[in-house]
Amino acid sequence: MSLRYALLALLRVGPLSGYDLQKQFSLSVGHVWHAPDSQIYPELRKMETEGLIEGEEQPRGQRATRRVYHVTETGDLAFLEWLQTPLAYARVRDPAHLRAAYLEAATPKVARAFLQAHIGQWEGELAQWEGELVRIAVVDNPMLVRRLAGTRPGDRDRTIAFKRFTYEGLVDRARGEIAWARRGLELVDGLEGSGGAWAALPAARA
Amino acid sequence: MSLRYALLALLRVGPLSGYDLQKQFSLSVGHVWHAPDSQIYPELRKMETEGLIEGEEQPRGQRATRRVYHVTETGDLAFLEWLQTPLAYARVRDPAHLRAAYLEAATPKVARAFLQAHIGQWEGELAQWEGELVRIAVVDNPMLVRRLAGTRPGDRDRTIAFKRFTYEGLVDRARGEIAWARRGLELVDGLEGSGGAWAALPAARA
């Protein structure tokens, strides 16, 4: 249900084709809400039938066309209303912490591999989000630039402030996950060292 | 795909019926992986046809029965293998941060409501997880007690250590989310105070 609002958020700064949207997605909203093209195109069609956006066929070369969408007033209102509706929080479903809870049944090696992969995963995300923070600071994100161009000067600080706030939150989370996994590695070291006969093939317990 | 391993994790400490599992779920694994009964019962059937578990009809009163499942050797191996497979991380899809990124289009009031709801949400989770940490510390969780009963004394520390590690991670995350949202509230205060004509019905920008 959030996908359409992510799309509306992008289209509100100016008309784009499905293809453009898909590209912009990975460079902006995609950092908080991933969506593949196979989901974007159908969603756009659906949004059009519901009157949130309107598409216009534009010629491209001799035979080809591209469909450029813009937000309708209905769509704009829908976006503003969405901002006011309480968020529907998903029930917790966390594969990493599920796995962590049963690491005692794995070997130290396997436990370490898991924790190191977790660190790697979040370091990747962290790099993305930190990069985005830098691009926000120097106003270098194409989507942000377009948005600011259509924003009254007094409102720019606010726009930038909330983008920064968002990515700072993500960066914090990534750092938290990394710190947690590092503590996990220390825990594994400690458990392995302190006498207990861990790794005495606990996986072979029939 | 994690549901079955969450169920296996519970069944590995001893046979349970679907109903028992469903109850235990909310008291243990459910804190990291939620699942409603409408998902648990069919999944158990599926796991049985795949040979991971075996069910046995037990009489209950005169006419009724209950189906008690236990893990097969195949199931046990599957669980141990799962521990070794690299985690499939889901692509980022974060409704709260998506919303946060566009708060400049909302009124200060709406922005505050969102952030306060976020704090409330995570305070609720935090309370759950902190409670679980306490129950781990005093070894007062029924599922944990059962598990420890079937564990060699030397392995108990390890079992407890990983449970604690898991919930500490969740507690950290909750605290992080709360701290982030509080900073958001301060940001809203600052933006509203500092001259800018926010709240001058920005939602009415046609």
Next chain:
DNA sequence: GCGGCCATGTAAGTGGTTACATGATTGA
């Protein structure tokens, strides 16, 4: 005898994933 718990589901729908499919255009 009745209410609350025990016990087990089905059905319809949503949102997302993965893989596949097709063809036009543009620049080297």
Next chain:
DNA sequence: TCAATCATGTAACCACTTACATGGCCGC
């Protein structure tokens, strides 16, 4: 002429959600 990129999807599948359905058992 060939590869990269522009452009737009479809199809099958899976996990999960929400709502509904049914009936026996047990203690008061």
